[in-house]
Each structure stands twice: as structure tokens, then as C-alpha cells.
Amino acid sequence: MNKMTILLIEDTVPLAEVYMEYLHEENAEIVHVTTGKKAFSYLAENVPDIILLDMNLPDVDGMDILKYVSDMAMNCCVVVITGYGAVSRVVDAMRLGAFEYLQKPFDQSRLVLTVRNAMERMYLRQMVDTYKSQFGITEYHGMLGSSQVMQRVYDTIESVATSSATVFITGESGTGKELCAQAIHNISTRGDKEMVILNCSAIPKDLMESEIFGHVKGAFTGAIADREGAAERADGGTLFLDEIAEMDINLQSKLLRLIQSGTFQRVGNAKTCKVDIRYICATNRDPLKMVEKGLFREDLYYRLNVIPLKLPSLRERGRDKLEIAANFLRKFSEEEGKNFKNYSPQVEDIILRHMWPGNIRQLQNIIRNVVVLNSGEVVEMDMLPKDFLDNLAEERNEAVSLSRKGEPSGLNIERSVEMIRPLWETEKEVIEDAVEICQGNISQAAIYLGVNPSTIYRKLKSWSQKN
Numbered sequence: 328m329n330k331m332t333i334l335l336i337e338d339t340v341p342l343a344e345v346y347m348e349y350l351h352e353e354n355a356e357i358v359h360v361t362t363g364k365k366a367f368s369y370l371a372e373n374v375p376d377i378i379l380l381d382m383n384l385p386d387v388d389g390m391d392i393l394k395y396v397s398d399m400a401m402n403c404c405v406v407v408i409t410g411y412g413a414v415s416r417v418v419d420a421m422r423l424g425a426f427e428y429l430q431k432p433f434d435q436s437r438l439v440l441t442v443r444n445a446m447e448r449m450y451l452r453q454m455v456d457t458y459k460s461q462f463g464i465t466e467y468h469g470m471l472g473s474s475q476v477m478q479r480v481y482d483t484i485e486s487v488a489t490s491s492a493t494v495f496i497t498g499e500s501g502t503g504k505e506l507c508a509q510a511i512h513n514i515s516t517r518g519d520k521e522m523v524i525l526n527c528s529a530i531p532k533d534l535m536e537s538e539i540f541g542h543v544k545g546a547f548t549g550a551i552a553d554r555e556g557a558a559e560r561a562d563g564g565t566l567f568l569d570e571i572a573e574m575d576i577n578l579q580s581k582l583l584r585l586i587q588s589g590t591f592q593r594v595g596n597a598k599t600c601k602v603d604i605r606y607i608c609a610t611n612r613d614p615l616k617m618v619e620k621g622l623f624r625e626d627l628y629y630r631l632n633v634i635p636l637k638l639p640s641l642r643e644r645g646r647d648k649l650e651i652a653a654n655f656l657r658k659f660s661e662e663e664g665k666n667f668k669n670y671s672p673q674v675e676d677i678i679l680r681h682m683w684p685g686n687i688r689q690l691q692n693i694i695r696n697v698v699v700l701n702s703g704e705v706v707e708m709d710m711l712p713k714d715f716l717d718n719l720a721e722e723r724n725e726a727v728s729l730s731r732k733g734e735p736s737g738l739n740i741e742r743s744v745e746m747i748r749p750l751w752e753t754e755k756e757v758i759e760d761a762v763e764i765c766q767g768n769i770s771q772a773a774i775y776l777g778v779n780p781s782t783i784y785r786k787l788k789s790w791s792q793k794n
Contacts, residue, residue, distance in 0.1 A: 331376035331446055335359045336366045336392065337408070338385050346379065349435040350442060363387030370395065374770060374780050376449045377442065378405045380425075382416060390419065397423045399781065400788045402452065402769070404445040453767070468510035470503055471654055472647035475759040476639045476790075480507070487634050488514040493586070495631050496609040498638030501686030504609040505569060507638060512565040517605055520564030523557045528570040536578055537594050539585075546595025558591055562602040571608040571631070572617050579624045586630055606631065641683040641690065645756055648690070652678050655691055656706065659698040667698060670706045677711075677719070755790055758783055 331354065337343040338361045347357050358375065360366050363384045369375075370392075378396065382389030389407065396405055404426040409416055417428045426448065427441050465473040467481045487494055488511050496504045505524065512522040530538050537546075541556030557566055568574075574582070585591045590601050608631050617623035641648060652670065660667040670678065683689055693715055694706075701710040708716075761772040762783070773780040 329450075331355045331449060332373070333357045333377045333379060333442070334366070334369060334373075334375040335379045336361075336363075336384065336389070337379070337381045338362065338383075339381075346438060349438050353439065353442060353446075355442070355446070363389075363392060366392055367395065370399075370401070371781050372779050374401050374784065375403055377445045378403055379408060379442075380405055381408045382420070383410065390416070390423070393420055393423045393425060398788070399784050401784060402449075404448055406441055406445060465650065468513055469506050470510065471651045472644055473650065474644045474647045475763070476644060477647060480636070480638065483634075483636055484510050485514070487511060487636070489516065490634070491605050492633045493606040493608070493631050494634045494636055495614070496607065496636045496638060497614070498609075498611065499640050499686055500611045501688030502638040502640060503687055504611075504638060505567070507636065508565075508567045508569075508607045508609060511607060512567070512605075515565070515605065517564050521560060522565040522567055523561040524567045524569060525557045526569045528573040532575045532578075535575065536581065539578075539582065540591045540593055542594035543596045546593075550595070553593075556591075556593065558585060558602055558604065559600065561604050563604075565605045565607060568606065568608040570610055572610040572612045572614055572623055576622060576624060579627050583624065583627045583630060586627075641686040642681075643752070646679070648678050648683070649675060651687060652690060652694060655694040656698065659695050663698050665698050665702060666704050667706060668704045671708065673708050674706050674711065677708075681719075754786070758786060 333350070333355045335343055335346060335357055337346065337359065340361065343359050343361075347359065350357060355377070358369065360369055363386045366384075367387075378392075380389050380392060384392075393405060393407070396403065405420075405424065407417065407420045407425050407428045408431065409420075409428060410431050417425075417430075420428065426445055429438065429441060464478060464481050465471065467477075467484075470477070470480075484507065494508075494511060496507055498504055508524075509522060512518060525538060527535065537550075537554070537556065539556050539558055541554050541559055542550050543553050544550055568582075581591070585602075585604075586606060589603065590599050592599055614623055614628050614632070618625050618628050641651075656667050656670070659665075678690070685692075693712055696712050697706055697710050703710075758772070758776065761776050762769055765772040765775070769783050770780045773783050776783070
């Protein structure tokens with residue numbers, strides 16, 4: 328096991344000296360600070376493996392340091408040290424991700440055992456991170472891609488699947504929200520039951536209530552027989568409400584009641600039915616903006632948004648685009664009895680550089696078009712759909728027009744359209760590549776990049792919140 332770093336935050340120096348003496352035989356370097364200010368200063372430049380945190384400091388609340396470690400997603404184990412009778416503080420600390428707690432007074436054996444457990448935990452975590460960075464998942468329950476951003480999506484799905492909490496999936500059209508919902512359902516404890524899918528934008532407003540809750544014969548014109556709704560069919564399983572933001576606001580209160588109480592009534596019937604449902608919903612719109620406009624109930628939004636999960640657009644996924652395109656090419660070639668094996672370098676460049684406003688669905692449709700209408704082993708430029716090539720030409724013409732209005736002379740128009748990317752995307756790719764090359768060791772990656780580890784942690788956290 329590699330030597331680890333322990334940050335001891337303890338304002339009582341004699342006590343700190345005792346703790347360090349207790350741990351002097353452990354395979355660790357111990358850094359001692361006496362105030363919250365010094366702790367924050369150290370953590371801004373370093374990420375220790377273990378933090379021994381006294382909650383009662385002279386200048387700050389120990390909980391503030393724990394929140395900082397949590398907010399910065401620091402890869403370390405925090406052991407909180409608290410006085411007698413502070414059980415509620417311990418509970419709050421555990422909710423913020425503390426690994427363990429020590430209640431004063433404690434002896435050497437208790438401290439050593441706790442630190443050794445924390446060191447073992449960190450060692451296992453480092454092994455997992457190394458394996459993940461070396462052998463990232465390329466396919467996950469029908470979703471394709473080995474990029475860092477998709478690895479985080481897969482990790483989130485694994486974490487939430489076993490829970491019964493509601494998941495709110497957001498993302499642009501064509502990013503795979505239904506596939507994501509299906510993955511959550513499949514690996515959950517309800518995977519042997521049905522996942523009922525209800526597209527809230529595809530059903531007329533007047534029929535939506537009946538689609539969700541069902542109806543009895545004669546409830547309205549055309550109700551010629553009793554009919555089960557989606558809620559009854561999903562009992563014991565999962566109800567996936569796709570495009571939830573399109574639901575009529577007058578129906579949202581009834582949906583809220585179903586989610587809160589687990590009960591509903593069929594249209595035209597006063598009998599109350601009870602169901603056990605796990606809810607997953609999705610939208611390609613910004614639900615908070617819908618709330619602000621009065622088009623989506625605020626109480627329903629917060630009831631649904633227990634676990635938010637944002638799917639990245641295709642343009643944010645780097646070389647995933649080529650992996651997905653290659654998969655589609657193999658699949659469609661087999662289906663159509665064609666011999667396509669790969670793409671020309673020019674086509675690969677377009678796949679990588681195009682913004683793909685229609686995301687995976689757009690890429691899928693274009694490749695299917697190519698395979699159906701052409702033959703060969705290599706997809707060439709002239710095989711791409713004419714309207715797609717025309718759009719690329721229009722983009723180039725717009726760039727030419729802009730350059731004539733003030734761009735510096737000598738601008739390479741061909742490259743300007745396809746290759747200019749937002750600066751944050753380039754920075755993100757460089758940092759994630761460095762972390763991957765260093766096998767998940769952020770401190771080592773920071774050395775090669777010439778930045779502080781805290782900078783990388785901060786940026787990774789900000790990008791994960793975007794996603």
C-alpha cells in the first residue's frame with residue numbers, strides 16, 4: 328500500500344501530539360494544522376487521503392470544512408472527532424459524506440483501527456478508479472460511449488437504480504433519455520416487472536387523464552368499456568413519464584396526488600385504487616423555466632426532482648461520436664446485407680466536428696440513409712445525404728460572410744467551421760485526457776498540467792453540474 332497523507336485538524340496542540348504519537352507507526356505522512364483558516368489554505372493546494380477533523384475549532388465550524396470537502400468532491404476519507412453528546416452533529420456529518428467518527432475520549436487502538444479502515448477504503452477506491460480509467464465502460468444497457476462524461480452517467484445509474492427515489496432525466500432531444508430510464512428500471516429490484524412508458528407530448532390533452540388513471544365504461548363519449556390506465560399497469564414496476572413538461576397543468580395536481588399518496592381514481596369512478604410505483608420522468612426542456620412561466624407546478628417539480636440526471640449532448644461527448652457511428656454502421660450493414668466496414672478520414676472528421684443538433688437520433692438517421700442507398704466497404708463524402716452536405720456548405724458560406732465583415736485576413740475558412748470549439752470544451756478534454764493518462768491520479772495530472780489539484784477538482788465539479 329502506498330504511503331498516504333493524513334491532514335489532522337486539531338486546535339489543541341497537546342492532543343494533536345498524542346494523536347500523532349498514536350499513529351507514528353502507520354504508513355502515512357501526517358500534516359497538522361490548528362485552525363480552520365490553515366485547513367482551508369492547505370486544502371486549496373492539496374488533497375489528502377484522510378482528514379481527521381475536530382468539529383470544534385476556534386475560528387470556523389468543522390461542518391464548514393466538511394461541506395467544502397463535499398462540495399469540491401475531494402477524493403478523501405473524513406473522520407470527524409466530536410465531544411460527548413453531539414450525536415446530531417455526527418448524523419449531519421455522515422449525511423455530508425464523513426467516513427467515520429470518533430467520540431472523545433478515545434484510546435490508541437480506536438484511533439489506529441479507524442485510520443487503518445480509512446486507509447483501506449482509500450486504497451480500494453484508488454484501485455477502482457485506476458481500473459475505471461484503464462477499462463472504461465464502452466457499452467451500458469444499450470447506451471454507447473466511453474467518454475468521462477458518460478462514465479459519470481453510468482455511475483449515477485448504478486447508484487440510483489437500487490433506490491425507489493424518483494429520477495428526473497433532462498437532456499436535449501435525441502440524447503437517449505428513454506434508454507437511460509430503461510437501464511435504471513432493468514437493474515433495479517423492479518426489473519422483473521413492467522416499465523410503462525407514457526409520452527406526455529404524444530397524447531391529446533383530453534385523453535391524458537384516462538391514459539394515466541384509466542376509465543370506466545360510460546365515463547365519457549367513446550368509453551365503451553372499462554380500461555386500465557398506465558398507473559395500474561405500472562403497479563409494482565416503473566412508470567416512465569416522457570416529456571413530462573408537456574403535461575397540462577390542470578392534470579399535474581392529480582399526478583402529484585398519485586405520487587404523494589400512491590392512490591388514484593379511474594375517470595368516472597369514485598373507487599380509490601392503491602399502487603406501488605417507481606417514477607422516472609424526462610424532458611428536453613428546462614423545467615425551472617417552465618415553473619417560472621407558470622406552466623409547470625413548483626410542488627410537482629420538487630416532488631419529481633429527487634435525483635436529477637442530465638444526459639450530455641452528442642457534441643459534448645468527444646470521440647464517443649466515432650464509437651457510436653461505427654456501431655450504427657455495423658448494425659445497419661448487417662440488417663441491409665451490405666459490406667460497409669469503416670469511414671473515410673474526411674467523413675470521420677465531419678462526424679467528430681459537426682455540432683449534431685439532433686444528437687444521436689440525427690447521427691443514426693444519416694448513417695442508415697447512407698447504408699440503405701449506397702454500397703461499398705468505406706463510407707465516402709459523396710455518400711452522405713445531400714441535404715446534410717448542403718447544410719454543411721451553408722455553414723461554410725456563413726463563415727465566409729462573417730470573415731469578410733471583420734475576421735483577420737488569411738483565416739482558414741475550411742477549418743474555422745468544423746474545428747473551432749468553445750474554450751471550456753477544449754479545456755475539459757485536455758484535463759480529462761490528462762487524468763486518464765495518469766490512471767485517475769489527479770495530483771499527478773495536476774503536476775503535468777502545471778496547475779493545483781484543487782483547480783482540477785473544482786473544474787470537474789462544475790462540469791458535472793452542467794451535465
